Amino acid sequence: MTTLNRCTSCRAALRVEETGRQGCLACQQTAAQGLRDLSGRTGLYAALSGALAPSGPAVGPRTSGGASEPSLGCDARVLDLMSPTTGVHAVLLSWTVDWYRLMGLRLQDPRFETLCRTLAFHVDWAARQHPAWADFATELRRQVALCREVTGQADRRPTVGTCRRILPDRTECGGDLRYDPETVTTRCRACRTTAPVDWRAVRAAVTRTAA
Numbered sequence: 001m002t003t004l005n006r007c008t009s010c011r012a013a014l015r016v017e018e019t020g021r022q023g024c025l026a027c028q029q030t031a032a033q034g035l036r037d038l039s040g041r042t043g044l045y046a047a048l049s050g051a052l053a054p055s056g057p058a059v060g061p062r063t064s065g066g067a068s069e070p071s072l073g074c075d076a077r078v079l080d081l082m083s084p085t086t087g088v089h090a091v092l093l094s095w096t097v098d099w100y101r102l103m104g105l106r107l108q109d110p111r112f113e114t115l116c117r118t119l120a121f122h123v124d125w126a127a128r129q130h131p132a133w134a135d136f137a138t139e140l141r142r143q144v145a146l147c148r149e150v151t152g153q154a155d156r157r158p159t160v161g162t163c164r165r166i167l168p169d170r171t172e173c174g175g176d177l178r179y180d181p182e183t184v185t186t187r188c189r190a191c192r193t194t195a196p197v198d199w200r201a202v203r204a205a206v207t208r209t210a211a
């Protein structure tokens with residue numbers, strides 16, 4: 001008799017080699033990839049400042065009475081993500097401090113690149129045993145997705161089909177299936193279920209993108 005353990009993040013059943021973990025290996029790899037995508041001079045975080053309007057914030061009519069609401073356009077969302085108190089940096093910083101605390105360490109260098117490297121270095125530990133692994137994985141995915149949205153940097157993983165999974169409410173999921181070459185898996189963007197890799201669809205999608 002075996003108990004069926006599930007990944008606390010995507011709820012997929014854990015495989016034998018993943019027994020006892022909080023998160024499955026696919027979610028761990030997604031998190032590691034997210035940290036890689038955010039970091040570096042060409043990464044998503046660095047691209048945020050370029051996503052602000054080139055004309056700068058001081059252009060346009062100003063109201064002294066403050067009666068008119070500023071439009072919540074792309075710039076407001078970019079500024080949110082760049083905010084030192086609530087933005088991407090702050091989110092990663094609080095997780096790094098939290099992980100270090102659990103490991104009995106103290107964070108010396110709070111720079112963004114160091115945080116990305118530190119979290120990536122310990123991501124296997126966190127996916128194995130951090131009690132709030134699912135919260136971290138969800139929050140990181142959200143930050144990466146928001147950065148992609150405002151910078152216009154599309155996810156490079158090709159769409160290879162539509163998810164046919166029947167959801168608990170008996171409707172079909174219908175989410176985009178994305179193939180990730182790094183993990184060699186196909187996963188639904190909506191319900192996060194992995195699907196068997198359809199090589200013909202992957203080849204066709206890659207050829208389409210290259211064209």
Ligand SMILES: [Zn+2]
Nearest residue numbers: 007010024027
């Ligand atoms: Zn998972």
Ligand SMILES: [Zn+2]
Nearest residue numbers: 163173188191
């Ligand atoms: Zn789905």
